Structures are given as structure tokens and as C-alpha cells.
Amino acid sequence: MKQKTFFVCQSCGQRSLKWLGRCPACNEWNTLVEEAAESVSRKKKSPSATPVPLREITFTAGERRSTGIGELDRVLGGGLVPGSLVLIGGDPGVGKSTLLLQAVNGYLSGNNSSLYISGEESAPQIKLRAGRMNIDSDNILILPETSLENILSAMEETGPAVTVVDSIQTIHSEELSSAPGTVAQVRECAARLMETAKRLEIPTLIIGHVTKEGAIAGPRVLEHLVDTVLYFEGDRSHTYRILRAVKNRFGSTNEIGIFEMTDRGLTEVLNPSELFLSEKTTEVPGTSVTSTIEGTRPIIVEIQALVSPTSFGMPRRTAIGVDYQRVNLLIAVLEKIGGLQLGLNDIYVNVVGGLKVIEPATDLPIALSIASSLLDIPLKREMLVFGEIGLSGEIRNVSSSEQRIKEGIKTGFRSFLMPRQKRELSKMDEAAEYHEVEDIHQALEILRRD
């Protein structure tokens, strides 16, 4: 019989009979790869489940268990749920294996064992890392294995408290003839791991590689299949790492976890506000400090702007860590309504520490940084700024004002520039100054006055 092949898009799973440069379904370029047609005959009838009234389903609260890492628990929504499947993606070398080895160690209690399956590293390599991180236990079982069938039977035999699969792209099922990492393999392996994890109620953490564009490599169905999708992000030039949930069936996706990478592994950053402030001690024009809400937690960040005359041609506009379109919009508001002359200037905006902030509450600090750099007037060092700016120059209210101010006071700020509050703030610090402004003119007035 002639071997039949298909071309499968590695991004969305679309099939085509002939090779195409661009996937017709997801419009990605150069993603079609030839794969053998799989003829998995499933003769076994799957056992049928009977419908159960909702009222009769029992669920014992408190089944969530801590991984021993507070920041990871926070992002998971309070701990690992038994039988849940968690996918963790991240750039090469960001620390995925490190995080999960630590989580597996922290999750253990009593005589339970955990299973760490590595298709990427040998057992001695993992030992080396564990040694560096001071992790040593009889109960962490390391299994260098890439065959899905062997992994599933190891899960059945050892009945671990938690399983880690490092990484899904290296695992392959012997029933399929495609290469590891292809759409067919990734989908099949994830589905079978899911089935086993749910049946044995073993929480399973899967590491996934990311593509150049930053999405988890493999079909989108992978993200639909699992319960939770986390991204581990970091910047090469900084030691801190951020864990973010993009999907969570058991909790909010607003929370972030912040870690610092050290030679002893990842340590939790409990007071992130100090991390993102620059070390300057004098007032310099072009910087402002704001309090941004990440999930339920306020973080103090510093926004810097540099405005300098364009030497030739078109003025340049660069935004790092903030939305580029938003910066352009704010520049237009500053010009048209604020009356500032920015048209013949290059403008660079940057968030200190490499953090990304997308909240509208950062509008006012961005605008004031730009104005401060242009006018060469520094903002007061102990001033914290937040507020959204509308197209007509009005300053709009933002959520959680009190929380932002409280975090500011905790970090040592004594002056607050913010939108006019609808109701009286419960003043946390009577000695502090509170400037409530209604439009960009009033905000610029405060900058010029101080």
C-alpha cells in the first residue's frame, strides 16, 4: 500500500494534501511540514460514564495543595489541584526546569514520591542542578525517558504525588510514526497524559517550548486541552523572572509571580516594588514613578523618557515596556492640548527594570515623564503619579487608587499626583500631599510649579 502523507501546519494543525508556503487557516508562513497519515485504529470501546446529578457530586474543599513556592501557588490560584494538567512555556534557559524541580521538592510531604520525567537532560545533569539548588531527596524519582508508553506505565507503577514532563516536544508515542515535536505527536502525547493524570488524580506539570513569536510550540489545541497555561518570562539582562497565567480553570489569570534567578535556584521576590526603581538618589528630568496593579498586587515602577531634538529627517519614537500606540496618543494630547512642542523631537520611553506595563493608569506618568524631559524640570523625587488620560486631555479615574497610594506610602512616597477622586480617600498618611487633577493642564502646572 502506498504510504500516504499530509502536510500539517505546525501552528494550528490544519492539514493540506500539498505543500503550501502559507497556511490557509492561520495565515502563518512556512509552517507546513510533511507528516505520515496516522491510522490509529481504536477498536477498544471507551468505557461509558453515567450522568450524575450536580448535587450528588462530592468535592472535598482544601484539596488544593501548596507547591511550597508562594509565588507559584499565587499564579496557580492557591496551589495545585489533583489531576490538573498545567502547561508551562518559556524561552530557552529562562528557568523552567529549575522552577519545576523546586516545585516538585516543595510539593512533597510524608512518604509520597514525585516523578520528574526528562526527555532533554540526563539524570546526572539534573543531579548537578539539584546539587546547586541544595535539593536532595529519596522521594524525587528521575526518569530520563522519551517514550510516551513508558512514561504512562511509570506513572501507573509509581503512583506519584506529582509528575513533571520536561518537555512535551521531546516525548513521542510509538503508535505514531511522525517525529517528536510534530503537531500529531504533541497532540496525542498531551491527550494521553491528560487521560492518565485525570484517572489517577496526579497533578501533572508539562513544560512546553515556545516558538520565535513567543507562543507555545505546537497546535493551539494543546492550550485548549490543559487546565492551566503559564508563561515564564524574563529578560536576558536581568535576573528576575515573571510567571504569568494566560489560562486557568482553577483561578484568576491576573496574578503574576516574581522570582529572582540565583545560583541556588529561583528565589521568590516578596517585595517587588523595590526591584523596579532605579538606584538614583537625585532628581533628574524625564522620570516619574507610578504604582501599577498586577493582579491583586500593586508594584511601584519607574518610567523614564528622553526627549531630544531630531538631528535629521523624521522624528523617532521608541517605547520599551509600554504600548507604542499609547505613547503616540499621549504625545498627540501633550502637543494639541498641553501646548508642548514635541514635533521636532525624538522621544524615547522606557520602563526601568524591563517590566511591561499595559495599564491605562500609566498614561499620566508617561506624559509627565515626556513633559519633564522636554521642559527640563524634574518631578519631585517623593512624588508618585497615576491616572488615565483621555483624548481631550481629561484625567480619568483608575481602579484601586487607595491600594496604589498605600503601596506608595509603604515604599516612602510622600506626594501623590492623581485623578480627582469621586469620594474622600481614607487618608493613610495625613502628612502626605495629595494633588487631585482634572486635566493635563493642571498636571503640567504642578510639574512647572515644583
Ligand SMILES: Nc1ncnc2c1ncn2[C@@H]1O[C@H](COP(=O)(O)OP(=O)(O)OP(=O)(O)O)[C@@H](O)[C@H]1O
Ligand atoms: N550557577 C548559576 N548561577 C546563576 N544562574 C544560573 C546558574 N546556572 C544556571 N543558571 C540559570 O539557570 C538557567 C537555566 O535554567 P533551566 O535549565 O531551568 O532553564 P530551562 O528554561 O529549563 O531551559 P531549557 O529551555 O534549556 O530547558 C540559566 O539560563 C541561568 O540563568
Ligand SMILES: [Mg+2]
Ligand atoms: Mg529545561
